[in-house]
Amino acid sequence: MTDWQLLAPDEDSLALADTARAQFRSLRGPGVMRAALDGSEPGGWETVADGGYADIGIPEELGGIGRVIDLVVMLEEAGRALLTAPLLASALAFRTQVAAGVHREDFRRAPAGFGIAEGVVGGDGRCRVERVHVLGGHGGAAFTLVVKGPEQVWVVVVDPGAEGVEAVGQETLIDPSRPFPAFRLGHETGVAAEEWRELALGDLERVLAGARACVAADLVGIAAGALDGAVEHVLQRRQFGQAVGGFQAVKHQLADAYAAVERARSLVYGAALSLGEDAGMAARDCLLANAVAAETAVRVASLYTQLMGAMGVTFEADCHLFLRRAHQTAGLLGEPDALYLAAARIERRISR
Amino acid sequence: MTDWQLLAPDEDSLALADTARAQFRSLRGPGVMRAALDGSEPGGWETVADGGYADIGIPEELGGIGRVIDLVVMLEEAGRALLTAPLLASALAFRTQVAAGVHREDFRRAPAGFGIAEGVVGGDGRCRVERVHVLGGHGGAAFTLVVKGPEQVWVVVVDPGAEGVEAVGQETLIDPSRPFPAFRLGHETGVAAEEWRELALGDLERVLAGARACVAADLVGIAAGALDGAVEHVLQRRQFGQAVGGFQAVKHQLADAYAAVERARSLVYGAALSLGEDAGMAARDCLLANAVAAETAVRVASLYTQLMGAMGVTFEADCHLFLRRAHQTAGLLGEPDALYLAAARIERRISR
């Protein structure tokens, strides 16, 4: 069996996707998101953890099951369902811990936080970060942070209750259902030696590659969910005496969106498969998957909103929920242009 | 009368446009271009010079007539007709000479050459330029060159027969009907004191602004001509039992092209009007007009080619002529992204 056949999910993956889709849908992502805009706490971690979803993609020796491809298949379902439970944050935290070799034993006990910021970590493990947005930062469990300095990168695992860690700024505004609060780490914030690593700046993309694949999978799901919603809408909605979905201009926009979603999904699967292989190629593949998935999610959610017409700006419509989720998630690990730039630099280094 | 009313061409401009359109069309641009691809010399300067077109936009004190807006209106007609006579090269040379204060008296006697390149001009007027493509460089008359050094910019007027000037490289390949041959200026190439100026690097866009407006006008004409051709084609061509122009997807693409052409034309008129005003604003406006017109010409000529289907890649179709002209002209003064970048930098300087 040659490698490329892995691009077709196997029976286990498909069964996982089906189960996840049904269960995540039962958690009513859109409804919970709408309630979160009114201030209620989204929650939902217990259901997801009890269902074993937090174990997917974690190596067996650490007590998990499944491969990275299963993880991305599942995260796509989470994105599609607008899942509010912090499954993505946990995945990002775990993959980054493993890539940097600082993983904790308790990583699955509580929803983890994840963030990237500029700052400095001293030789004694003391951190200083002026402001870092932490995905899932409300969960109370440890934050896994990637701290970019002028010449090094550090990965640190910090407890939100540790001395020097303070919440700053207001609530998450774009998508309050996936909390993304900001924190400040004063210089008194210390991290135990086994919980941080210093890396060369050039290792940043190697460390982030797994996180990028996870974010990309979630984004593909958001795009796919938005496409489903858009198609459903244009089949129902009539204008000028026919279903809106019969207009060629609408059909072509949706056909392009479909092609874009399939392309993004291919890149995500490819990125997931490349993670175990050459680090440079994996970094490139994960950058490209992240960039394409981010653009696709924003584009399809925007199209959904536009095709909804005036209904698209009402609170009751789902399209703004997809747009909120798409924008917040697309911005997690850098804007697409910056990722394309980084990928092109890697490719030119490899090609010459 | 407020300024913006100048955006409507007055009666003189309209009469000029009509005359130019008729006369330029009689010169059979597409036919001459096709012949030039087979190696024949395009020529045509005499007809254009005798018609007085080379005088348009040249100040009255230098023996010319008309305003810059007339010049751009005329150059648009030249672009639309795929005019092969080197009217654009002359306009570029003249406007750059005037902006740098080095204009010659004989500027209208023969078609002029114009080019931009990296190089150095010494304090004694000695030039060294490894390679410069000169638009209209086959005419035999003086070259007006913008030479970009590491810290300065020079504008020099060089005779093609001067010592040290040698033709290098092959024939023009994209659009042989508007020759764009390459030359080398060896260190022995000297220029008389009144025929060169040294300027600060920051003055580059001020000096190029007029040339950019002229190139942009030509490009708008190319785009407009390509749009006309595309519309004519889809009205005639039938497929699946109806005129291709009746398909909504085709209609929408052409409507977008129409909007793009009108937008580019507005920017060109605006740039022409701003030339006499604040230098920073004029530089910004001309950069934007050049960038937009370049993108529009390439985009509409590409659409024309695609709508032609298989016919689009035949020698006898006009669309590849528009595409050749569009690409060659779009590349004259830098790629669009670089111009947008420069315009944004100017705007940020002004805004802060």
Add this chain to the structure above:
Amino acid sequence: MTDVTSEFEAFLDGFLPADYAENYRRYRRDVRLRTEYQAAAFDAGWLVPEWDRGEGGRGLSVPDALAVKLAGARRRVPRLMNIQGAGVAAPAIRSYGTAAQRERLLRPATRGDEWWALGMSEPGAGSDLAALRTTATLADGVFTVNGQKVWTTQADEARWCALYVRTDPEARPHRGISCLVLDLRSPGVEVRPIRTAGPAVESFCEVFLDDVKVPEDALLGPLHGGWGVAMSSLEHERDMIWINTWLETTRALEPTLTAPELSEHQLVRLGRSLADAEGVRLTGLRTAAQRWAGLPSPASSILKLLGSESVQRAALLSLESAGARAFDDPALFDERLESLAATIYGGTSEIQRNIIAERTLGLPKGTP
């Protein structure tokens, strides 16, 4: 700058707070300032300077009036509280109203003393006016109205509604429509605001009409002639909407223009958006100039098309290039969401493209 614009600028200097330019994003939500501005501008003849002095204008020529409007846009004058009152209803009353209607309605609509809603869209019909189903039956000098409107901006706060109803069900779809001036306090009118996804500047409502009685003299324009009233008032709006679009684009770009640091590719996108903004401004002006000079002008549909794209790209750029700041500044996402609706108001981009293709380029009408 002409004399008339400097006079207008002097009025603005006198009226606006000293810190208006720096804090206009905050003032944009200042209801009191916006209300007072509209009244003051109207009283001074600046709100519709092209109207006669007796009507509350200054009798300015088209070019001078446009110069005043541009000067206002450059200064980012306060947004009117009820745009469709002064911008759509008032011109319609002025063109089609009886003497009594003009006397009673024109001034308060223009000055902002009485707000207006536009009763066009209906559930299931969207922007397709020809498909409207709300009926009005005339008997004994009174119309009895039944039906439902939706997406009716500010109906919850408006006093009047320019209500489009079907008065001749037998006629061809666009021939049997009339426009009525509906007093929204009439019995049988129920208005329900629709909650919006973001903090919308104006409310959206559903309006239910159940045996509502409207007197015959509330007919605006000819009986069965409502299509013409709608087209002419929408055209008025469409012709000037580009000024607002240009303003919205430059406003959306401001966070990016003044951002401390931008990467090269962000600068390229900024340059593109500057070209968008200039493209809208210059095409709007060129269209106005060519019409004023009696020349054929670009199809006005392109202003809508270019404008939508312009606002959308600018809002997307500002949201994306803000990086982590986007998570702290609610306006960035809200403006992005609002910008997507820009293709909806006043006809979708698809409709504009059809109009350009058929009317300007002469392509076959064809089934869609």
Add this chain to the structure above:
Amino acid sequence: MTDVTSEFEAFLDGFLPADYAENYRRYRRDVRLRTEYQAAAFDAGWLVPEWDRGEGGRGLSVPDALAVKLAGARRRVPRLMNIQGAGVAAPAIRSYGTAAQRERLLRPATRGDEWWALGMSEPGAGSDLAALRTTATLADGVFTVNGQKVWTTQADEARWCALYVRTDPEARPHRGISCLVLDLRSPGVEVRPIRTAGPAVESFCEVFLDDVKVPEDALLGPLHGGWGVAMSSLEHERDMIWINTWLETTRALEPTLTAPELSEHQLVRLGRSLADAEGVRLTGLRTAAQRWAGLPSPASSILKLLGSESVQRAALLSLESAGARAFDDPALFDERLESLAATIYGGTSEIQRNIIAERTLGLPKGTP
């Protein structure tokens, strides 16, 4: 790498010149190398490795055969001289041919010894096969053919033409078509090459058919069953064309990838094009993998759609980012021009979008 691909790589190492990788752009126009490659690859069973050994293949499984094709694309194996012979005509002969036809035609078509043209397009009909008007009347065991074909690739150099003709003028448009194997040397056949805008890799011809006699046993597939022959042979082409598209994209990008200096915004565009190329490759592989696993797979139309966009963006990038070098290197513009035609061959992007919208997304068929 599997055993079978390393065996194939060994074959390539033995066959290709040592400097092939560096100078493949030049070898791309090397007629002799390309001709010899096709024959050698066929003789060794590598050209159609999924066919049985007796037919000139190696009896490989679908995955192994695809692995071989990918390895070939990565090495940029010489382009076949007559792609539609081995790629379209041969599979049709193999599926639909009589024993005699297979015996006579299959091997030379696949090996490249006899070239083939495809007589589908007609003037005024374009890619609309249902509208074809060339007629064939069967009488006394002989078809008499009259009509005209256009855009017939390599008809001037081909020996045979898979000619689509209308044999039943009474039947519904796509029911009355048949496929004939036309010997292009037959009396009454006139072939005129069409001059192309750039130095095209393959020629384009008009084919005029004036009372051309074709024996009845030259019928390929059922009488009036030509539609099926056409669809199945085009499908075969469409399913694998992505490998070529991916190859063309990476080839078009090479000047940019290896350019000494690129600005940041050019690098961003390069990154986008890398994503395009990977998108085509991975979607092609994923589609093949899901089909092989018996799972529903992405609509194959998207491969065409993604592929066209991919090649076009890559060629445009390389032309624009070359700066002044573009004026010296003819290939940059020629490839840009060729890339625009990529949306034409095998169905325009518009048609692909209709197919996706209707068949995959279930949107109404609607008039266009």
